[in-house]
Amino acid sequence: MNIRNTIDQKGKEILNVYCTAGYPHLDSTVTVLKSLSEEGVDLIELGMPYSDPLADGETIQKSSQVALQNGLTLNILFEQVKEARQHTQVPIIAMGYYNQMLQYGVEKFLSKAHQSGIQGMIIPDLPMDIYEKKYANLFQEYNMEISFLITPLTSDERIKQADRLSSAFIYVVSQTSITGKKGEIQLHQKEYFERIAQMNLHSPRLIGFGIHDKTTYNTACKYSHGAIIGSAFIRALSEGDMEASISNFITSIR
């Protein structure tokens, strides 16, 4: 099932967990994908590690750096997803930066991603206009869904554009910040979530950035179709008994 249908069918409390491919060890990817699936997460966001991840905080920066030092490349990542697909059918949305896609060759990139079993993309520095003009058809051709980000500073006009172009879900960035912030969700953020909820958008909305525990997850779910947890999961991932640390973390959220 694709990402949009998965969200639509359940309708609420979607748990999307982010992990960095090739972290903590090069061959951890399959184990992590498999365990997350066994723990019953609804979606997985798979980070394609990048040398200069501008939108990411320290935790995801470090995990990306380690993954690259471990020798992870896009070709290895695609192979790992292919292998994981023998064990799990949880929809996977890959997250990375535009330069990775450009250097690989956009069509080849989408084709390989599709063949490996990736269903969607989040590319935070790919402008919506350029996507629409140059890549929307290619994405469709390779059955690749996409999610665009909106923030508290995004204009209504651009929110509508993100709604129109996002074939997976709208990624509601909870605050203007990089990833990995801790702390409770503030009143002004709730007002922003409420404002977006009132806009009657077509696309489902998942809230991310700063969602790190049961309380913030529940709050996010109250105002949207679900939430994305990234840095908190990376921090919880133990190099020792990885499966147990994943299980404990997911249990602590749900």
Add this chain to the structure above:
Amino acid sequence: MTMKNLYNVSKDGYYGDFGGAFIPEMLYANIDHLQKVYLEISQESNFVAEFEALLKDYVGRPSPLYRSVKLSEKYGAEIYLKREDLNHTGAHKINNTIGQILLARRIGKKRIIAETGAGQHGVATATVCALMDLECIIYMGEVDIARQAPNVARMRMLGAEVRPATSGSRTLKDATNEAIRDWINNAESTHYIIGSAIGPHPYPDMVTRFQSVISQEIKAQLFEKTGDEFPDYVVACVGGGSNAAGAFYHFLDHSDTKLILAEAAGEGIDSGRSAATSILGSQGIIHGCKTLLMQTNDGQIIEPHSVSAGLDYPGIGPMHAHLINSGRAKVYPATDEEAIQAMLYLSREEGIIPALETAHALAILEKMSFQKSDVVVLCLSGRGDKDLNTIMKYLN
């Protein structure tokens, strides 16, 4: 169509294939606003008057255009040095920070951030923030904090907070990453003063315009000295490319003036420790613009190396990328060693201690050939006091 349109920025922020704005949504509102207002604000008569008055009375412009007798003799051409090293704070960087701080005030920003490599842009930013009473945070790579210690002390003395960038190669690229992340976290309160002709549109054009005073003065000064506004060559070093952009700007449409860039070859082009972007780079995206950069087949950015912190950058400004690709500008590499020799030569022969960045431009004069009548203007972008640690280590 004039030739200027071939090399200048297009309405949507491109120089040929290069430029644009590739930024996460968190920065869209800021960049969109800057794109809409930067030209209008910077062309208002009261802005222009304030900018020019500060350049004259605070910075000390115009900076002299000095004919170097010894270099002219050595290379068999008429060689002039545009003395940006004599500006307040010791480099060309202040031209841009004056312009951007005036802009930041007009758009109501209270907090200023900047990245710095050699520290000259950091000092120039800290200086204008002190002048205008604005909070100032400078991101600087850990490696650069060590090799440009005098500038770190100056920034602190001027009231700025210097925050180390500890990721990657811990140099200019990483300081820029950290500054962008800070901007994402403080998008509403903060203006980011980029010091190089890089970044998402409108930064490359905005920095270039504020630096264009360099070529504007060169034209007038050259006319006074030689009766001709146009030199045969303009030579400048390039990291991100702000001094080259300013020195080239008013000559872009005059094809008889050859534009020459000196880039940092580090320990040698093929040594694996280099910052020679035009040779080792390919088209890609860095810090919000499409340009030439050093990267792997997988699009991972390669850590550069140069002895000079200001040129230790894996990319190049999008305007420069376009000038190089279209053949309008020519690039010569200079190694660490060649730059140091050129720095020592100018110090001993002319009594001018140039910055290590500038020394790369001096070094490539060796690789060029001139006719006796050629008029060459070299942008002496900064002074070298900040590099004494590096040089003393080298001499010992």
